[in-house]
Amino acid sequence: MSNIIIHAKQKNILALREQRVIELALEHWHNITCLNFERRDDEPKGNRIVFTDVDGCASNVGKHPLGEPQFVSLAPECIRLGVIAHEVAHALGFWHEQSRPDRDYYVKVRWENIDRDSKGQFLKEQPADVDNGGVPYDLGSIMHYRSKAFARYDDLFTMNTYISDYQRTIGQRDQLSFNDIRLMNNIYCQNTCSRKLPCQRGGYTDPRRCDRCRCPDGFTGQYCEQVMPGYGADCGGRVQVGHTWTRITSPGYPAEFREGQECSWLLVAPPGQHVQLQFYSEFEMYCKVRHSLCMDYVEIRNSTDFANTGMRYCCFGTPHSSIVSATEDMLVLFRSFYRGGKGFQAQVRAIPHTGSWSSWTAFSECSASCGACGTQHRTRECRPPNAYLQGVSEKVLTFFHASSNKKLTFGL
Numbered sequence: 001m002s003n004i005i006i007h008a009k010q011k012n013i014l015a016l017r018e019q020r021v022i023e024l025a026l027e028h029w030h031n032i033t034c035l036n037f038e039r040r041d042d043e044p045k046g047n048r049i050v051f052t053d054v055d056g057c058a059s060n061v062g063k064h065p066l067g068e069p070q071f072v073s074l075a076p077e078c079i080r081l082g083v084i085a086h087e088v089a090h091a092l093g094f095w096h097e098q099s100r101p102d103r104d105y106y107v108k109v110r111w112e113n114i115d116r117d118s119k120g121q122f123l124k125e126q127p128a129d130v131d132n133g134g135v136p137y138d139l140g141s142i143m144h145y146r147s148k149a150f151a152r153y154d155d156l157f158t159m160n161t162y163i164s165d166y167q168r169t170i171g172q173r174d175q176l177s178f179n180d181i182r183l184m185n186n187i188y189c190q191n192t193c194s195r196k197l198p199c200q201r202g203g204y205t206d207p208r209r210c211d212r213c214r215c216p217d218g219f220t221g222q223y224c225e226q227v228m229p230g231y232g233a234d235c236g237g238r239v240q241v242g243h244t245w246t247r248i249t250s251p252g253y254p255a256e257f258r259e260g261q262e263c264s265w266l267l268v269a270p271p272g273q274h275v276q277l278q279f280y281s282e283f284e285m286y287c288k289v290r291h292s293l294c295m296d297y298v299e300i301r302n303s304t305d306f307a308n309t310g311m312r313y314c315c316f317g318t319p320h321s322s323i324v325s326a327t328e329d330m331l332v333l334f335r336s337f338y339r340g341g342k343g344f345q346a347q348v349r350a351i352p353h354t355g356s357w358s359s360w361t362a363f364s365e366c367s368a369s370c371g372a373c374g375t376q377h378r379t380r381e382c383r384p385p386n387a388y389l390q391g392v393s394e395k396v397l398t399f400f401h402a403s404s405n406k407k408l409t410f411g412l
């Protein structure tokens with residue numbers, strides 16, 4: 001067990017209500033890791049976390065090398081569970097998620113949109129300074145900046161996710177993600193349990209309760225073998241999908257769902273096939289448009305890693321993406337923490353295994369002679385013929401031949 005000593009700094013003693021929220025945030029970290037926090041009202045020697053309110057929401061990263069205290073500053077606007085959990089994570093050694101050396105594979109930093117004095121906030125850490133505990137980059141981490149953090153002007157994006165459907169996943173401060181907790185446990189609690197359980201779906205042995213697994217959102221049971229039951233509604237579950245469309249919706253759709261309701265679906269295609277999902281008709285989940293951030297959401301996990309946060313859909317207006325799972329399974333999480341609303345409706349089906357593209361044929365002859373506007377086209381095939389692939393099977397070039405015949409412009 002790791003013991004961490006905390007105390008509030010005498011000169012800047014925080015109000016009772018604020019102390020209570022800090023205690024709740026520490027209790028949260030306590031419940032989900034092997035970490036124990038001990039409150040001290042005297043001034044002990046050695047490494048310790050000291051809470052003050054002198055410097056906005058801020059913390060140093062990691063243990064002080066000379067045994068001095070680590071200061072965590074929580075101004076009144078930072079007294080929220082998620083923000084405190086974030087600052088405490090810094091004190092325990094966490095950098096910001098987008099400081100990871102591998103961040104460029106997940107987000108593109110828009111340097112041109114960052115406030116001139118804040119560019120340093122977006123530097124990457126050196127690989128030698130980061131222990132990622134074997135946990136992959138998580139766009140839903142509580143340590144990730146939001147889309148428009150430190151922008152020159154309010155509405156500019158300073159980070160774009162490479163897969164655009166993850167844009168509204170980044171920047172949440174509501175809860176520790178499964179991977180935030182897993183990282184803390186990998187670093188501090190590796191040897192807490194004598195036996196490792198055969199956890200499924202990316203779960204791992206819970207260091208607080210060594211007889212069961214800690215499961216990614218959407219899964220439960222001793223070994224994460226079950227889909228989480230609906231909360232506040234009879235919804236979700238394991239759904240076997242076939243080649244005809246099946247419909248899933250938020251509770252009561254098209255009537256409004258109620259705040260607090262949760263549903264989890266595990267959509268399963270036949271062996272070797274994939275799940276396809278499309279939203280249709282009215283869609284509404286509460287979001288912060290200004291920050292491009294979901295507060296309530298439908299989250300879709302379609303990669304091979306079900307432990308990592310997925311693409312979150314929210315705000316008003318039907319998402320147009322056609323989403324395909326990388327495996328036979330797709331996980332859909334409906335989470336309404338803040339408000340009721342219209343919700344969502346989607347159709348899902350199984351599609352055949354993915355094929356591969358043949359090479360392009362040569363371009364056909366231009367359909368017009370010089371001086372006119374014409375097209376050329378070429379094609380490729382998806383193989384085998386009943387397989388599924390994203391992309392186009394025909395490309396058309398349109399040429400506008402200038403009469404001088406020197407200048408060519410074309411569009412694809």
Ligand SMILES: [Zn+2]
Nearest residue numbers: 086087090096
């Ligand atoms: Zn921070």
